[in-house]
Amino acid sequence: MSFRHSMTWLHTWSGLVLGWLLYFMFxxxxxxxxxxxxxxxxxxxxPLQESSISASEFIETAERRLDQVATNATETYIELPLGxxxxxxxxxxxxxxxxxGARGLWHNEKLNPNxxxxxxxxxTEGGEFLYRLHYALHYIPGWLAYxxxxxxxxxxxxxxxxxxxxxxxxxxxxxxxxxxxxxxxxDLHNLFGVLPLPFHLxxxxxxxxxxxxxxxxxxxASSYGVGEGLRAIYDEVFTEHDxxxxxxxxxxxxxxxxxxxxxxKRSDGGLINYVAIKHPGDKNAVIEMGVLANEGIEQHKxxxxxxxxxxxxxxxxxASKHSSAKSFYDTMEILHEGLFARPLLRWLYFLSxxxxxxxMATGSLLWAVNRxxxxxxxxxxxxxxxxxxxxxxxxxxxxxxxIAAYFWANRLLPVDLASRAHWEMNSLFIVWGIALLHPFLRxxxxxxxxxxxxxxxxxxxxxxxxxxxxxATSEHHLGKALLxxxxxMAGFDLxxxxxxxxxxxxxxxxxxxxxxxxxENSAAGVKV
Amino acid sequence: xxxxxxxxxxxxxxxxxxxLAVIWAFSAKTAMLSWLGMVFTGLIAMSIxxxxxxxxxxx
Numbered sequence: 312m313s314f315r316h317s318m319t320w321l322h323t324w325s326g327l328v329l330g331w332l333l334y335f336m337f338x339x340x341x342x343x344x345x346x347x348x349x350x351x352x353x354x355x356x357x358p359l360q361e362s363s364i365s366a367s368e369f370i371e372t373a374e375r376r377l378d379q380v381a382t383n384a385t386e387t388y389i390e391l392p393l394g395x396x397x398x399x400x401x402x403x404x405x406x407x408x409x410x411x412g413a414r415g416l417w418h419n420e421k422l423n424p425n426x427x428x429x430x431x432x433x434x435t436e437g438g439e440f441l442y443r444l445h446y447a448l449h450y451i452p453g454w455l456a457y458x459x460x461x462x463x464x465x466x467x468x469x470x471x472x473x474x475x476x477x478x479x480x481x482x483x484x485x486x487x488x489x490x491x492x493x494x495x496x497x498d499l500h501n502l503f504g505v506l507p508l509p510f511h512l513x514x515x516x517x518x519x520x521x522x523x524x525x526x527x528x529x530x531x532a533s534s535y536g537v538g539e540g541l542r543a544i545y546d547e548v549f550t551e552h553d554x555x556x557x558x559x560x561x562x563x564x565x566x567x568x569x570x571x572x573x574x575x576k577r578s579d580g581g582l583i584n585y586v587a588i589k590h591p592g593d594k595n596a597v598i599e600m601g602v603l604a605n606e607g608i609e610q611h612k613x614x615x616x617x618x619x620x621x622x623x624x625x626x627x628x629x630a631s632k633h634s635s636a637k638s639f640y641d642t643m644e645i646l647h648e649g650l651f652a653r654p655l656l657r658w659l660y661f662l663s664x665x666x667x668x669x670x671m672a673t674g675s676l677l678w679a680v681n682r683x684x685x686x687x688x689x690x691x692x693x694x695x696x697x698x699x700x701x702x703x704x705x706x707x708x709x710x711x712x713x714i715a716a717y718f719w720a721n722r723l724l725p726v727d728l729a730s731r732a733h734w735e736m737n738s739l740f741i742v743w744g745i746a747l748l749h750p751f752l753r754x755x756x757x758x759x760x761x762x763x764x765x766x767x768x769x770x771x772x773x774x775x776x777x778x779x780x781x782x783a784t785s786e787h788h789l790g791k792a793l794l795x796x797x798x799x800m801a802g803f804d805l806x807x808x809x810x811x812x813x814x815x816x817x818x819x820x821x822x823x824x825x826x827x828x829x830x831e832n833s834a835a836g837v838k839v
Numbered sequence: 840x841x842x843x844x845x846x847x848x849x850x851x852x853x854x855x856x857x858x859l860a861v862i863w864a865f866s867a868k869t870a871m872l873s874w875l876g877m878v879f880t881g882l883i884a885m886s887i888x889x890x891x892x893x894x895x896x897x898x
Contacts, residue, residue, distance in 0.1 A: 314866050321865040468854065469861045516854065523850045530850045533888065534842060547843050636847035 318473040326470050326674045327699070329463040331706045334671040336445045336460060338710055340514075341664030343442030344649055344657055350437030351397050352803040353721045355785030357432060359797050360399075360424035366391060367568040370586060372427035373401050374567060380420070381405075385557065386589050392424055393584040394603055395657075397799050399424040434731040435721055441714065446522065449736065457525040460518075467515045474504060496677045503670035510663035511670070517647035520640065548637060555595045555626075562594040565621040573621075574600035574614045581605050581612065594619060597626070608642070610650040672707045679703060700759055701750040708766040709746030711810070715773040716742035718807075722784040760821060767818035775811035778804040 342349065351357070373389040381387055381403035388402035400421040407415040420429045448456040478501065504511070519526070524545060535544050567586055574583060578600075585601035596618025604612045617624045645651065649660045682696045720738035724731055750762045757765075781804055782788035792801035860877065867873035 317866045318862070321862070325861075465854065465857060468858050472858055473862060473865075519854045520851055523853070527850045527853050530853055531846045534846055544843050544846060548847065634844040634847070636844045636851070640847060640851065 315477055318476045322470050322473040322477055323678065325466045325473070326671075327678050329466045330671050330675045330678075331702060332459065332463045333467060334668050334675070334706055335710060336463060337664055337668035337671060338714070339441050340445035341661050341668065342438060342714070343445060344652070344661045344664065346438030346442045347396050347398075348438070348799050348803060349441065350435070350439065351799050352781070353435045353437045353718070354421070354432040355722075355781070355787055357398070357421055357430050358423055358425060359787070359795055359800075360392060362425075364424065366571060366583070369399060369424075370568050370571060373399070373422065376420070376422060376427060376429070377401055377403060381418070384591060385415075386587065387591055389586040391584050391586075393582050396584065433721075433726050435735055436732050440732075440736055441717070446518070449740065454525060457522045461522045461526040464515050464518045467511070468519065471504075471508070471511055471515065475508075478505070496673050496680055500670060500673040500677055503666045503673060507663040507666045510660075511667055513643075513646055514664070514667070517643035520643055521647060548640075555589070555597055557590040557593045558595050560594040561592050562596070562619045564588070564592060564596050564618045565598065565616070567598060570598050570616050570621060571600060574602060574616075577614060578602040578612075579605070588618065590618070597624060604651065608645050608651045672703075675699070675703050675707070697754070701754065702747070704750045704759075704763055704766060705743075705747035708763070708770055708814075709743055709749075711814075712746050712766065712770050712773060713739045713743035715770070715777065718777055719773065719780060722780050760824065764818060764822055767814050767821065771811050771814040771818060774807050774814065777807040 369391055370389060377384070377387050377389075381401075383405055384403035385406045386404040390396060390398055390400045390402070392399045398421055400419060402417060402419050404417050405413070405415060407413060421432055422428065423430050446457065446460045447453055448459065524531075528541070531541055531544050535541050567588070571583060571586060581602040581604065583600050583602050587599040587601065589597040589599070598616045598618045600614045600616070601611045602614055604610060615624045615626055616622065649657065652660055679696060679699050682699070686693050686696060717735055717739040720735045724734055724738075728734060746766065749766065750759075753762060753765075778789045781800075787797065787800045789801060789804045791797075792804065860880075863876055864873045867876060
């Protein structure tokens with residue numbers, strides 16, 4: 312067997328074994344790039360900001376509320392409705408009180424941007440749930456999920472490297488886009504694999520790295536042993552050292568609004584979307600202004616002030632110096648998460664992720680197509696092929712249907728349902744289970760292509776009606792959102808329509824291809 | 840931080856070695872050759888580690 316030949320074999324089988332899990336990871340991971348926007352759609356109780364309100368008014372309103380609820384806070388955050396996050400919210404951290412046994416906890420309240428009153432939102436995990444699925448999965452313990460997703464990522468890394476080796480014309484393909492070439496699954500697979508190749512490599516490798524303290528434990532254990540020593544290195548690398556601790560001596564803090572105005576002058580036109588206070592009311596208070604970066608790969612370029620004197624303060628002076636290994640790790644993490652990405656780049660991230668999903672889907676389809684050709688020639692057993700065919704359908708179309716079900720559940724489940732957020736999540740898996748079973752149950756009666764048509768039709772419907780569902784269950788219908796320039800709400804609804812259109816196009820293309828021996832020959836000639 | 844840094848670097852490199860090992864395993868002409876390659880590299884790595892921990896312990 313030649314080197315290329317053995318790599319083809321490796322590529323085919325490593326791709327098939329974990330292809331469906333990887334498809335799931337690519338789809339859910341991609342949704343994570345819009346987690347805030349999804350959460351906003353899933354909490355329609357939050358009203359739209361009606362008039363322009365100055366940041367200083369927002370800060371004053373938020374501080375009034377914090378004075379009421381966060382009296383013992385060791386840290387407070389005010390999030391302004393700016394940039395990606397449409398939320399006006401406050402966060403505060405209560406210190407652990409050993410006497411009562413209460414643990415230190417973060418609390419969060421979303422405020423009405425018009426009145427400053429807290430808004431009671433439905434219980435939901437929003438987009439974060441979808442994002443978490445791509446590495447922590449669901450219903451199974453974290454360590455097992457990390458092992459599985461890392462294994463899948465490892466397979467991808469191998470599949471990408473072996474794919475580059477078997478794909479002779481990789482560089483030619485990378486720089487050319489052949490629109491008029493006859494389309495086939497292989498072409499599409501190459502397109503989805505090669506066009507965003509740098510993204511695939513980056514996301515796979517950095518993903519492996521982010522979980523390395525779970526999966527590559529023997530490496531640090533060989534130097535540090537297990538238990539205490541291991542904890543020590545983890546802390547050494549990851550703990551953010553609190554550069555200034557509380558003194559316990561109270562002091563009057565500077566006015567946050569005046570520091571906000573000062574930071575705005577220093578920010579070179581950068582907007583400020585959060586204000587954080589560490590140790591509020593203490594002599595060592597630090598006030599941090601979250602200036603959104605206009606360039607580079609950091610999301611923020613925060614400006615820090617000494618809370619009492621109001622002088623600039625550089626926390627890096629006290630923090631332990633970062634090693635180059637840690638900087639490399641941090642850079643890969645930043646690239647993986649893409650928090651810094653502004654709209655255009657964010658969409659590119661999202662589309663690259665979807666192309667990864669497309670690469671997995673077309674790869675699995677390609678496996679089945681090639682296998683079918685072989686069977687027709689040799690007349691061998693088809694049991695394995697039939698299984699792959701059914702799982703392909705239940706995963707490739709079934710998963711998007713299940714995600715739509717998550718959105719539907721968000722609006723249809725009663726607001727006061729006990730553990731409501733859990734039922735939203737369960738809905739996703741219940742519906743996915745049905746979609747996976749559907750091809751098995753109807754296998755005998757229906758052809759594979761009509762099964763695909765049924766699910767594609769269903770997917771079209773569930774996505775097409777999401778804007779209708781939104782109009783029926785909230786005050787933020789598409790027309791109103793468009794008129795008011797509420798782009799997060801409108802964008803969500805519009806993108807659901809785009810998805811519905813994609814499924815409809817796939818449905819139409821496939822329906823015309825339903826094999827019908829009497830017309831197939833003539834149709835092939837007519838087909839454009 | 841030197842040791843922590845070394846550990847970080849080796850963890851981050853481990854995935855590349857892993858991928859290379861898989862590619863070697865599948866490209867070797869025979870299964871025997873594939874095993875031999877793994878065992879041989881494994882032994883080298885183990886002995887480096889062994890020597891390092893002995894001298895490291897002495898110093």
